[in-house]
Amino acid sequence: MIGCQGHWSYVFNGIRNGAQVSLAAVSGGGNDMTRVKEAAEEHHFHPADYEDWRTMLHEVKPDLVCIDGPFELHAVMAAESLRCGSHVFCEKPVALTLEQLDMLEDVWKKSGKHLRSMVGLRYDPAFLYAYRQVQAGAVGKIKFIRTQKSYKLGKRPDFYRKRGTYGGTIPWVGSHAVDWILYYSGSTFERVTAYHDAEDNFDHGDLEIAGHCLFRLNNGVIADAGVDYLRPLSAPSHGDDRVRIAGTKGIIEVMKGKVHLIDSEGEKVVDPPAADRDVFSDFTTELVTGRPALVSDLETIELTRAVLLARESADKQETLLFAGEAK
Amino acid sequence: MIGCQGHWSYVFNGIRNGAQVSLAAVSGGGNDMTRVKEAAEEHHFHPADYEDWRTMLHEVKPDLVCIDGPFELHAVMAAESLRCGSHVFCEKPVALTLEQLDMLEDVWKKSGKHLRSMVGLRYDPAFLYAYRQVQAGAVGKIKFIRTQKSYKLGKRPDFYRKRGTYGGTIPWVGSHAVDWILYYSGSTFERVTAYHDAEDNFDHGDLEIAGHCLFRLNNGVIADAGVDYLRPLSAPSHGDDRVRIAGTKGIIEVMKGKVHLIDSEGEKVVDPPAADRDVFSDFTTELVTGRPALVSDLETIELTRAVLLARESADKQETLLFAGEAK
Numbered sequence: 029m030i031g032c033q034g035h036w037s038y039v040f041n042g043i044r045n046g047a048q049v050s051l052a053a054v055s056g057g058g059n060d061m062t063r064v065k066e067a068a069e070e071h072h073f074h075p076a077d078y079e080d081w082r083t084m085l086h087e088v089k090p091d092l093v094c095i096d097g098p099f100e101l102h103a104v105m106a107a108e109s110l111r112c113g114s115h116v117f118c119e120k121p122v123a124l125t126l127e128q129l130d131m132l133e134d135v136w137k138k139s140g141k142h143l144r145s146m147v148g149l150r151y152d153p154a155f156l157y158a159y160r161q162v163q164a165g166a167v168g169k170i171k172f173i174r175t176q177k178s179y180k181l182g183k184r185p186d187f188y189r190k191r192g193t194y195g196g197t198i199p200w201v202g203s204h205a206v207d208w209i210l211y212y213s214g215s216t217f218e219r220v221t222a223y224h225d226a227e228d229n230f231d232h233g234d235l236e237i238a239g240h241c242l243f244r245l246n247n248g249v250i251a252d253a254g255v256d257y258l259r260p261l262s263a264p265s266h267g268d269d270r271v272r273i274a275g276t277k278g279i280i281e282v283m284k285g286k287v288h289l290i291d292s293e294g295e296k297v298v299d300p301p302a303a304d305r306d307v308f309s310d311f312t313t314e315l316v317t318g319r320p321a322l323v324s325d326l327e328t329i330e331l332t333r334a335v336l337l338a339r340e341s342a343d344k345q346e347t348l349l350f351a352g353e354a355k
Numbered sequence: 356m357i358g359c360q361g362h363w364s365y366v367f368n369g370i371r372n373g374a375q376v377s378l379a380a381v382s383g384g385g386n387d388m389t390r391v392k393e394a395a396e397e398h399h400f401h402p403a404d405y406e407d408w409r410t411m412l413h414e415v416k417p418d419l420v421c422i423d424g425p426f427e428l429h430a431v432m433a434a435e436s437l438r439c440g441s442h443v444f445c446e447k448p449v450a451l452t453l454e455q456l457d458m459l460e461d462v463w464k465k466s467g468k469h470l471r472s473m474v475g476l477r478y479d480p481a482f483l484y485a486y487r488q489v490q491a492g493a494v495g496k497i498k499f500i501r502t503q504k505s506y507k508l509g510k511r512p513d514f515y516r517k518r519g520t521y522g523g524t525i526p527w528v529g530s531h532a533v534d535w536i537l538y539y540s541g542s543t544f545e546r547v548t549a550y551h552d553a554e555d556n557f558d559h560g561d562l563e564i565a566g567h568c569l570f571r572l573n574n575g576v577i578a579d580a581g582v583d584y585l586r587p588l589s590a591p592s593h594g595d596d597r598v599r600i601a602g603t604k605g606i607i608e609v610m611k612g613k614v615h616l617i618d619s620e621g622e623k624v625v626d627p628p629a630a631d632r633d634v635f636s637d638f639t640t641e642l643v644t645g646r647p648a649l650v651s652d653l654e655t656i657e658l659t660r661a662v663l664l665a666r667e668s669a670d671k672q673e674t675l676l677f678a679g680e681a682k
């Protein structure tokens with residue numbers, strides 16, 4: 029495991045759910061790994077502790093690396109891991125610039141190894157249940173998808189204040205909101221128009237307090253993702269995650285952990301069952317048994333390109349086409 | 356009153372709420388006026404019935420005309436009424452093309468009379484209550500507005516099937532969704548990017564089954580409006596009208612007739628009080644007493660330009676600037 033700046037705890041969650049891995053080594057890669065080492069001890073792992081993450085990769089040659097270092101190093105850490113013959117489970121976005129992403133995609137293609145980002149919210153019970161309903165045809169042909177991530181801002185660490193170390197709100201918060209579009213539509217993106225706004229950000233430097241991305245997908249679906257840090261601290265939960273998928277046979281919606289479905293039989297609200305998998309153990313199961321996980325390597329690349337192009341669209345105030353970026 | 360293709364009943368609703376008008380004359384302008392004449396009788400009016408609406412305008416010279424004829428005639432009927440010295444209460448959108456709108460705007464400016472469109476949903480109890488909360492500073496400085504109109508399609512009359520007589524889903528359904536953006540933001544529009552889609556429209560010709568408009572406003576607010584006819588017939592209500600307004604101090608939302616507010620004191624859900632005014636009597640009160648109505652003539656023009664430019668954006672798949680259209 030390299031770093032612990034984001035969702036590294038998905039690894040231990042996956043282990044609790046049966047992921048058959050043992051933790052051979054850790055390296056901070058710029059982060060203080062105390063919390064990771066404590067979690068390792070709880071799970072009776074005794075990882076070697078490397079000062080230098082590159083040395084660790086080359087000496088340990090792990091089957092799988094969890095990358096959760098500084099955001100701006102995701103791509104270089106992931107690429108080096110793939111080059112060393114390791115599969116990669118990486119915090120999203122896996123790159124902070126389109127140049128980094130192009131580099132990483134090249135390395136991934138040549139490596140024959142897997143690259144998967146931590147889109148854990150695909151596995152949230154309500155979003156997973158809605159996904160299975162959509163797959164089963166509950167809404168018919170999808171026409172329109174709308175997603176929302178609204179977070180509390182609070183007081184963020186310094187690295188959130190600089191584009192170079194944070195990446196921006198559309199890539200960071202939007203990774204989930206845009207990933208749901210990929211997830212439910214099963215389509216790649218055709219074009220994006222986005223806006224974001226760093227004014228009134230409560231003294232958070234470059235951090236955009238709100239952003240919005242409008243996509244046309246290659247299968248014709250219209251989709252939009254709204255992200256903001258405007259949720260008041262007094263709100264009952266950290267985030268207000270939503271999806272609304274409207275199709276020719278019905279509308280399904282995730283809101284406050286529940287799934288709302290309107291179809292030919294009327295309206296119902298479902299408390300979703302517990303999820304039967306999680307993002308990390310689903311990945312290790314794919315590696316071991318070949319059962320495809322709910323998210324693929326290609327989607328990891330596509331999602332990253334989508335959020336980075338959306339950020340560029342917002343910076344330039346221009347609509348951008350994905351075709352021009354295709355390889 | 357000319358025509359009865361849309362929301363002409365707002366007039367009688369306003370009269371029940373105390374609007375001090377009497378109905379001097381009606382003309383179908385292409386519509387069968389039976390229902391209007393029945394409503395007139397209930398209210399003890401004995402309007403003259405004119406075959407030709409132009410003759411009616413020139414002979415009767417009413418103080419105020421309600422225009423609700425075929426959509427494609429709104430602009431010409433409104434312009435002729437203004438020229439005859441009448442104020443105009445007109446079904447939205449007040450024009451189906453930008454050329455019609457330019458013509459109507461010119462006539463309106465020269466007339467010294469008022470032109471108001473039927474944006475009755477500003478007066479819906481929940482939307483009105485939310486408006487007053489926003490005006491009172493409940494959400495602080497607005498950063499992001501999201502609106503939704505989702506309707507049942509059912510089987511629509513023939514005029515909905517042709518762009519020339521229907522105008523399109525963004526102008527028709529979107530008039531409300533875009534008007535809420537004007538209403539809550541108090542800002543004009545800077546640019547728009549929109550999509551719409553007439554595939555899978557259940558045999559409704561040109562009618563777009565879904566559309567989406569992303570706006571940047573001149574005050575910096577990011578705003579988007581989603582419209583669709585995908586609400587299943589089995590749904591409990593005809594429409595699913597929503598607004599979400601996120602600002603620096605809180606988030607207010609209208610959904611299913613209730614107002615949800617999260618601010619520094621936590622989350623609350625409010626059953627809004629009954630509205631103290633309606634779109635028609637509010638207009639007649641302005642005409643009589645000078646108390647400004649909740650919607651202005653300038654907003655009527657701005658809204659119409661916004662939905663028509665959004666439709667053009669969707670047709671061309673291009674972002675369009677409002678500045679280029681300014682006069």
